[in-house]
Structure formats: C-alpha cells, structure tokens
Amino acid sequence: MGHWLERNIIEPGKLPLLLALTAFVVTFLVTRLVTRLIRAGKGPFGNVSAGGVHIHHVVPGVILTVIGGFGAVASSRYGFGAAAFAVVFGIGVGLVLDEFALILHLADVYWTEEGRKSVEAVILTAALGGLLLSGFSPFGVNDLSEDELQDRGTVIWTVGTSFLFSLIALFKGKVRLAVFGVIVPFLALIGAIRLARPDTPWARRFYVRRPRARARAILRAYHHDRRWTGPARKFQDWLGGKPDPERALEHR
Template sequence: MGHWWQRNILEPGKLPLLLALTAFVLTFLVTRVITRLIRAGKGPFGNVRAGGLHIHHVVPGVVLTVVGGFGAVASDRHGVAGAGSAVLFGMGAGLVLDEFALILHLDDVYWSEEGRKSVEAVVLTAALVGLLLAGFAPFGVNDLSQQELQSRGTVAASIAGNFLLSLIALSKGKARTAVFGVIVPLVALVGAVRLARPGSPWARRFYVHRPRTRARATLRAYHHDRRWAGPRRALQDLIGGKPDPRPVRLPDGRG
C-alpha cells in the first residue's frame, strides 16, 4: 500500500487533486445537511443576512475558489501551501456548485425542481475528477520498468477507447452515460451501441431519412424516461433534499 501510494499519488503529484476532491465532496455533503436543517427549522443554523440581504453560500464559495486557485498556481504542489490551496479550492468549488442552479437561472431555485441541476453538476464533477485521480498514466512517474510501461500503456489505450465510446454516447444525447462511461467501460459500450435520443446530434445526422428508426428511438426514449425518472428523482432527493412542490396556477392566472 505504501509503495502504491508513493508511486501513484505522491510521485505524480496527485495529492493536491485528492485533497481537493475530498474537500469538494465533504463540503457539498456538509452544506446539504446544514441547509436541510435550516429548511426544517432544526439546529442552531440559520440563513446569513447582511442589511436584509440574504448572502448565499455561493459568495464565500467564489472567494475560497479564487484564493485556493491563485494559491495553487503560486505555490509548489508538493508543499504544504499547495495542499492547503487545494483544500480551499475544493471547499470553494463545493459551495459554488451546490448553488449551480442559482447561477444558471439567476434565481433562487435551490429548493425547486430546477435546483436538481446542482446535484447533477456536483455528481458529474466528482466523477470526472475521480477519473483524473484514478488514471494511472505514467506522467510524472520516473524510472518505470518495462512491465509497468506496458501495463500503463494498456490502461491508457483502454481509457482512450472508453473515451471514444463516451463521445459517441454524448453525440447520441446521453450525457450521464457518457460521463460515467469514461469510468465504466460497459456503460460506454451500451451508450454507444443503443439508439440515439430524439433531437440529439446523432439522430439529426443519421436518422433524417430513417423514419422507422426515429420512431423506435422516440418510443425507447419514452419508456426509458418513464422507467428511470422515479429512481433518479429518489436518488436526487436523498442527496440534495426533496424540492418544494410547484405552486398551482389557476385558470384565470391567480395563484
């Protein structure tokens, strides 16, 4: 374990990335726990206000991200300052992406249906950073044996193949499959070979003169969304909290 840690984390300089990812995930989880307690009216926490203005936690998140980012650029990644900057950057990124939907919509949609985009952004970001961390490419590792070079070359080729399949899945309108397919080869393969979603670049390019294929793709997308919408919403509710119900609009516009 110690040899693996030295060769694959410390020597390539991946410790700051590991610290940033850990701080990112923990900050998001802690923030969600606190906001859910505030929402339920429990615990000693409350919204931060200044002169009647609600200060969203994206504000300190931006400050931490800027400080941590510039600190990382100015410091040695192998030193204490680099590690500290990585932690600050991860904390800031966690706070910022926790309110990604607010930035996207320029509105306080934290507990609305649109607020689910924040959870999706955090999960996808953590997956991508985890991929960078888990990649055993030999960059930064010195004195590799021939067996290590061959092994790492095989892994690099495999990752490149998965990435190509993920690009195909992305062109078929399957963003989540594309992201997780980079990590899990089978997911990338399934996303690449199955029918594209209607309206995707792949469907617009290859299904134009194939009405039966378009119909099959539309029907498959409908059944897929109907089958997985419930479990996906349940997982998002578990991670980020259940959104507030949409207000009922009366026919005359009241409500």
Template sequence: MSLAVAATDRPALLWALVAFLGAFGGARLVTRMIRAGRGPFRNVSTGGLHVHHAVPGVVLMTIGGFGAVAAGDDGWPAIVCAVIFGVGAGLVLDEFALILHLADVYWTDEGRRSVEVVALTAAVVGLVLAGYLPLGVENLSEEQLRNGWAVTGTVLFHFVCALFALLKGKPWLAVVGVLIPFVALVGAVRLARPTSPWARRRYRGRRARAMTRARRRAERHDHRWNPTLRRISDLLGGTPDEQDPSPGSVGVAGGTARGGGE
C-alpha cells in the first residue's frame, strides 16, 4: 500500500502526525529563541514556578484523547481531536528527557533523548501510515489469516524478537521491528549493548568474554555513528550546554535560566 493511499485511509492519523511534528518544531524554535535572548518569547512562570510546555501538552493530550474516543473514527470531529492530541504529544515528548530524569535536563546531553524519542515516534507513525501492520501480520496470506495458529505464532514470534531486542538495549530495532518483520530479529540475535539489562545479567562469570566483545563492538559503533547522530540531534533540537565538571551537575542551570523549555 502506498503512503498516499494509506494516508487517505487514515486522515486523522495523518493530521495527528503533522500536528505532532509541527508542535515539536515550534517548541524547539521558541525555546532556542528564548535561550538566545531573541524575539518576544520568555519562560512562563507563575508564583516563581517555571511552567514547562509539557504541562499544556498533557492537557491537550487528555482533551484530544478523550475527544477522539467520543468522536469515533469519521468526520471532522475526529480530525480536530487528532490535531489536538498531536500538538499535545509533540509538546510532551519534546520534554521527554525532563520527565524521564525528573530534572531540567533540556539543554544537556541527557536532553538529546527527547529528540530521539520524537524521531522514533514519527518513524513508527509514518510506517503505520505507509500501511505496515504490527507484528508481521501484513505478510500473511488470506489462508494464513484464516488460520488462528498461524496468526498467533507470527505475532508471538515478532513480539518475542522485539522484547529481546529491547532487553539488549536496542530500542530502535525493537520498535521498528514491531512493524517491519525480522528487523527486531537482528537485534535479538546479536550481542547486547554493554549497558543493557541483558548484558548486565547474562554477560558475567563464564560469559565475561561476551561483555568484552560487547564493549568493543559498542565502542566501534559509537565511534562511527555518534558524531553523525549528534550533528543531526543538534540540528533538530539545538546544541546542548557544556557540562559543568563539578560533581552532581547536569548542565548550566539545567536549562532553566536559559530557556530550558517554555
């Protein structure tokens, strides 16, 4: 199924994705202007409390989500609710790192996680719009779809592969592998990342050599790809502040004093 046809079949999802990307892009533009001291925008504070844009994002997601359930699948009400939800999701995931760390890490290296999550979310929604169905079901024939065991086995196989890839510290392969068959299988059978739950639990004792190999492979991979990925992240989300070398520091004022999220 082509992207154009799939998008026409799912107009609400298409508009939600457009609103999601627009909200993320708008939030990053505003926060970068605040950080640079340009334009009319300033951090929003009330009673000395810095209000991050994830707060109105949660409100919009709630309104859009419940509104979409009430509106059903067809018509303009569903599209309006999808846009509201997409805007809210864009604002919330733009500050995903802050929620994850429970600290204002917007302009630190930890804050790059928000850009990664937004990119991953957009990729997954784009695949769904392109007509991909989860867990390999779209690759089954009509006869196989009528066979309950074939469907169940296919779903379980891809789910287990995605789960193993996630445990091995490969979230991109896990999530994309839910939609594209055998992508998660690659992450499931290869060595785990050395910091993953799988490596910490399994690469000990007699398997200590596996940890050494995992570290060497991770170093080679990071040396090759991290500079490029950082440049892309900086282009999309802005360059993080230089880390404060003092112990326990997470960056220059955690980004609060320099526009760490409106």
C-alpha cells in the first residue's frame, strides 16, 4: 500500500488532490449527518444565527474555498502548504456544494425536491475528482503519445473535438455525459450521437419538422426516466435525506 501510494499519488504530485477530494467527501457526509440530526431534533447541534439571520454553512464554505484555492495556487504541489490548503479547499467546497441548490434557486430549498440538486452536484464532483485522481486529463489529452503532444495541431484538434461533442451532448440534455465527457471524450461522443431529450434546445431546434424523431425522443426519455428516476431518488434520499413533501409543495 505504501509503495502504491508513493508511486501513484505522492511521486506524481497528486497528494493535494487526494487530500482535497477526501476532505470534500468527508465534509459533505458529516454535514449531512449533522443537518439530519438538527432536522430530527437530536444531538447537541442547532442552526447558527447572528442578529436574527440564519447563517447557512455555504457562507463559511465560500470563505474556506477562497482561502484554500488561493493558498494552493501559491504553494508547491509537493510542500506541506499545498497539502494543508488542499484540505481547507476540500472542506470549503464540501460546504458550498452541500447547499448548491440554495445558491441556484436563491431560496432555502435544502429539504425540498429542488434540494436534490445539491446531492447530484456533490456526486458529480466526487466522480470527476476520482477520474482526475486516477489519471484522466481533461479532453483526453493524456491519451496522446509524446510525439503527438509535440504536435500542437493534434492537441488543438483533440481538445476542440472533445469540447464540441460535450457541447452537443449538453444541448441535447445529456448533462452527465457532457460533464464526464470533458474527462472521457468517448462519453461525450455517446451523448452527442444519441437522441436529445424532448424538452431541450436541440429538440426544439431540430425536431420541430421531424415528428418521428420527436416521438422517439419522447418515448426514450419516458422509458429512461421510468427505469432510473426511482432508484436515483432512493439513493439520494439515503445519502442526503428525504425531502419534506409539504415544503416542496409550498415552494412550488
């Protein structure tokens, strides 16, 4: 284990990334545990207020993210400072993304259906961090040989093509494939060639005069949602807590 850690993490300078990712995941899990205890009225925890204003944990999260980010940029990848700032950055990002839905909606939607977006953002970020840690580089540039890397045209073509596929996948409503496609271009290609979801800009632009394509897109989206929405919601409820139905209806 020590040899693997030295060879694959410390030697390539990935220790700050590992520490940041670990701090991020642990912070999210601990934060969700505390908020669920507060929600249930258990434990010694409670909401933090100042002058009658509820202080959401996204506030210290932003402060820690700024400190950790600037500190990491100013530090060497191999020094103690980089490791310490990486932990601070990971904690900050964990606190911020745990309330991602609040930032998105500019409302306290933590325990509503809209609050699920926070859990989705955390899962997506953790997965991307894991891919980067395992050696994947944005747009798959790490797959090129040394001779190809010296050819600027090849690199520009690879990055440009991968970005185009990711952009098409995004406009088709394949958000996860578009995001992961930045790291694994093959996923972006899959998202780009598959049918768009019926409520996306791509469908509104290109399926208006193609009723068969639109009908196929609606049918595929229906079967996809029917198959995956239930399991995804159960996993999110297990990980982040089940939303409050009354609050969700009230918000709408």
